[in-house]
Amino acid sequence: MINSYILSVTTFVYGLAVVAYVAAWAFENRSAGKAATIITWGAVAANLVGILVRWFESHQMGNGYIPLSNLYESLVFFSFAIGAVYLAIEMRFKTRAFGAGTVLLAFIALAYASLSPEIENKIQPLIPALQSNWLTAHVISCFLGYAAFAIAFAVSVVYLIKHGKEGEDAKPASTFIPPAETLDELIHQTVVFGFFFLSVGIITGAVWANTAWGRYWGWDPKETWSLITWFIYAAMLHVRLMRGWQSKRLAWFAIAGFAAVLFTYFGVNLLPGLHSYQ
Amino acid sequence: MSDTQPQKNGFLASAWDLFASIRLTVGILLALAATAIIGTLIPQTQPAAFYAAKYGESGARLIAMLQIDDMYRSHWFQALILMLAVNILVCSVVRLKTVWKIVFSKTPSFSEKSFKQPAGEPFTVKAAPETLQKSYQAFLEKRFPTVVHQPADNGFLLFAEKGRATRLGVYVVHLSVLVLLAGALVGSFMGFDGYVQIPEGQSASTIQLRESGAAMPLGFEIRCDDFAVSFYESGRPKEYRSTLSILEDGQVKTTKDIVVNRPMKYRGVRLFQSSYGTASAKDVSLAFTSKATGMTYRQTMGIGESITLPEGLGTFTLMRFTNSFLFMGKHDVGPSFLGMIEAGEDAHTVVLPLRHAAFDKMRQGDVVVTVENFESVMYTGLQVAKDPGVPLVYAGFILMILGIYITFFTAHRKFAVRVATEKGKTTVTVFGTANKNRHGAKRKAAEIGEKLAKLNV
Numbered sequence: 001m002i003n004s005y006i007l008s009v010t011t012f013v014y015g016l017a018v019v020a021y022v023a024a025w026a027f028e029n030r031s032a033g034k035a036a037t038i039i040t041w042g043a044v045a046a047n048l049v050g051i052l053v054r055w056f057e058s059h060q061m062g063n064g065y066i067p068l069s070n071l072y073e074s075l076v077f078f079s080f081a082i083g084a085v086y087l088a089i090e091m092r093f094k095t096r097a098f099g100a101g102t103v104l105l106a107f108i109a110l111a112y113a114s115l116s117p118e119i120e121n122k123i124q125p126l127i128p129a130l131q132s133n134w135l136t137a138h139v140i141s142c143f144l145g146y147a148a149f150a151i152a153f154a155v156s157v158v159y160l161i162k163h164g165k166e167g168e169d170a171k172p173a174s175t176f177i178p179p180a181e182t183l184d185e186l187i188h189q190t191v192v193f194g195f196f197f198l199s200v201g202i203i204t205g206a207v208w209a210n211t212a213w214g215r216y217w218g219w220d221p222k223e224t225w226s227l228i229t230w231f232i233y234a235a236m237l238h239v240r241l242m243r244g245w246q247s248k249r250l251a252w253f254a255i256a257g258f259a260a261v262l263f264t265y266f267g268v269n270l271l272p273g274l275h276s277y278q
Numbered sequence: 279m280s281d282t283q284p285q286k287n288g289f290l291a292s293a294w295d296l297f298a299s300i301r302l303t304v305g306i307l308l309a310l311a312a313t314a315i316i317g318t319l320i321p322q323t324q325p326a327a328f329y330a331a332k333y334g335e336s337g338a339r340l341i342a343m344l345q346i347d348d349m350y351r352s353h354w355f356q357a358l359i360l361m362l363a364v365n366i367l368v369c370s371v372v373r374l375k376t377v378w379k380i381v382f383s384k385t386p387s388f389s390e391k392s393f394k395q396p397a398g399e400p401f402t403v404k405a406a407p408e409t410l411q412k413s414y415q416a417f418l419e420k421r422f423p424t425v426v427h428q429p430a431d432n433g434f435l436l437f438a439e440k441g442r443a444t445r446l447g448v449y450v451v452h453l454s455v456l457v458l459l460a461g462a463l464v465g466s467f468m469g470f471d472g473y474v475q476i477p478e479g480q481s482a483s484t485i486q487l488r489e490s491g492a493a494m495p496l497g498f499e500i501r502c503d504d505f506a507v508s509f510y511e512s513g514r515p516k517e518y519r520s521t522l523s524i525l526e527d528g529q530v531k532t533t534k535d536i537v538v539n540r541p542m543k544y545r546g547v548r549l550f551q552s553s554y555g556t557a558s559a560k561d562v563s564l565a566f567t568s569k570a571t572g573m574t575y576r577q578t579m580g581i582g583e584s585i586t587l588p589e590g591l592g593t594f595t596l597m598r599f600t601n602s603f604l605f606m607g608k609h610d611v612g613p614s615f616l617g618m619i620e621a622g623e624d625a626h627t628v629v630l631p632l633r634h635a636a637f638d639k640m641r642q643g644d645v646v647v648t649v650e651n652f653e654s655v656m657y658t659g660l661q662v663a664k665d666p667g668v669p670l671v672y673a674g675f676i677l678m679i680l681g682i683y684i685t686f687f688t689a690h691r692k693f694a695v696r697v698a699t700e701k702g703k704t705t706v707t708v709f710g711t712a713n714k715n716r717h718g719a720k721r722k723a724a725e726i727g728e729k730l731a732k733l734n735v
Contacts, residue, residue: 125516128515203678215665224318242304
């Protein structure tokens with residue numbers, strides 16, 4: 001299918017972008033940085049085209065649907081969301097310091113989708129449970145949330161490496177990586193964005209569950225883990241209001257939160273329940 | 279009395295302080311997260327035998343004692359939730375008063391001290407301060423609900439502000455959580471959740487409750503007029519559709535088609551297409567082959583019917599259809615018809631599994647029976663539920679989305695325009711600040727400055 005071909009190529013474009021961002025950081029080279037940004041725009045555009053072509057191809061086959069229904073399609077959208085949200089942040093905060101780490105996550109997601117023999121990328125029309133507009137709203141908001149949390153994770157890792165040790169920075173001050181206050185601001189803004197979309201995602205999921213299964217909350221592993229993720233980020237947002245809060249602690253929260261995101265996305269498929277991808 | 283009272287106040291005061299603290303919030307949220315994990319690792323609401331088999335006798339006993347087998351409804355988990363609700367309530371009560379005063383104050387106060395560095399570049403104008411004041415005030419009043427003039431050294435200050443009400447956003451979020459919890463409470467006390475299987479053509483007025491397994495009368499009858507399932511070419515299900523009629527006192531009140539994701543509602547009770555299966559069969563075409571003569575006789579019959587076979591082979595009764603049959607009490611041969619052959623004094627059970635056409639040969643009887651065709655009578659599996667708490671829960675959802683949006687993506691912004699005349703030169707400086715996203719406020723202030731500079735005064 002053309003769409004999976006386009007998406008396989010997109011994987012390599014993301015990979016190239018990662019290399020360019022690493023070069024930009026290691027050699028503090030502006031041209032490499034500019035190239036990295038352009039390549040990332042290319043990858044995100046190709047990613048989107050792949051999704052649209054898949055949508056079109058499903059219609060050609062007779063049972064058209066928006067491609068968000070299985071593991072392959074969700075991974076493809078996840079990498080698109082990471083790339084798109086990253087570019088927005090790169091523009092707003094005017095830094096390329098997180099390109100390597102963040103785009104690497106997009107690359108891994110898409111590579112896993114394209115290369116894993118266990119992931120079915122054939123277009124299969126929707127089974128009855130998935131024939132609903134809520135599918136689109138729920139999946140898009142959840143993955144926008146996940147993407148933001150992925151970026152917060154990447155920034156937090158950099159924060160801890162750079163400012164993890166009390167007092168003196170471990171490495172000499174680098175102009176490529178923004179100062180601690182900016183990193184902290186970045187982590188906060190991305191978590192806020194992610195928290196909003198995760199909340200919308202959980203809520204649309206609940207409303208959908210109510211029309212499909214007759215109950216808005218059933219404590220199944222996926223629902224419960226999404227709530228666990230929500231609790232962790234809610235706690236993180238409240239920590240900022242406590243006296244004597246520290247950015248370092250918040251960075252660890254963002255890392256723990258992303259671990260919960262990964263378990264919510266992948267880990268729950270190892271447990272029995274309604275939500276497992278087929 | 280006076281001895282104990284200070285102590286009492288002391289306890290209440292500490293309890294109040296505890297529940298007014300955000301430290302407690304962080305603790306409860308993390309406790310909820312950590313304990314919720316347990317319920318995903320240990321399967322929930324399974325029969326007692328399951329836990330004994332999986333975790334051993336003492337493990338199962340511990341699980342039951344700590345209510346881990348139904349932990350989200352356990353006393354301790356519910357206590358955590360209750361603590362969170364009280365925490366939210368107390369925190370809001372303690373902090374809302376001040377914010378309310380700020381938001382609804384008729385006479386807001388402004389001070390130059392609230393602003394730090396100016397935004398953008400200060401500029402000079404030729405006009406006199408009095409004319410400037412008129413046009414600047416008009417400009418600001420068009421864009422901001424609150425504009426206040428304050429005289430200052432060598433000139434004046436104009437303050438403008440917007441978005442004071444956004445400070446209430448965070449209280450909306452917290453209220454939404456309380457509304458959600460209230461909705462869940464209402465649902466758990468006044469709602470029910472059960473299921474029922476109705477073969478085509480039949481009706482049911484009692485459902486089986488999911489939690490207790492007890493039967494519950496609905497007060498009305500659900501009749502399955504038709505059930506149809508369609509498949510994609512790949513064999514995956516495309517649609518399950520039931521045509522249901524609701525009857526009260528024998529009269530049809532309404533008829534509707536339901537599919538997954540499109541339930542129907544009657545008197546607050548909702549009916550969901552959940553599953554389906556084969557209940558029975560009709561028009562079963564059977565072939566009877568005589569061992570002696572090799573002749574095959576065919577007959578189409580229904581469940582419960584009997585026919586007399588030729589050649590004195592006896593009477594055959596088609597007893598029933600079952601979705602699964604344990605042959606010899608051991609081997610599950612799958613969906614099967616069961617019959618009985620009576621010849622004289624002998625009576626033999628005839629097992630006819632659909633998966634094995636020639637199964638009856640093994641019986642080594644005088645006649646071999648085979649199933650050639652039949653029509654399935656399907657049953658529809660319906661989930662039947664009522665939850666009067668849903669409107670509250672949905673209201674909570676809307677409040678939460680609105681509240682989070684207002685809390686994080688809108689801000690209370692203040693701007694100041696300082697006009698000062700020194701040695702015949704009039705300088706205009708613009709400031710901007712906000713309780714959130716100060717950079718954005720500063721950018722907006724710089725924009726205002728640029729627009730003011732372009733004004734024809």
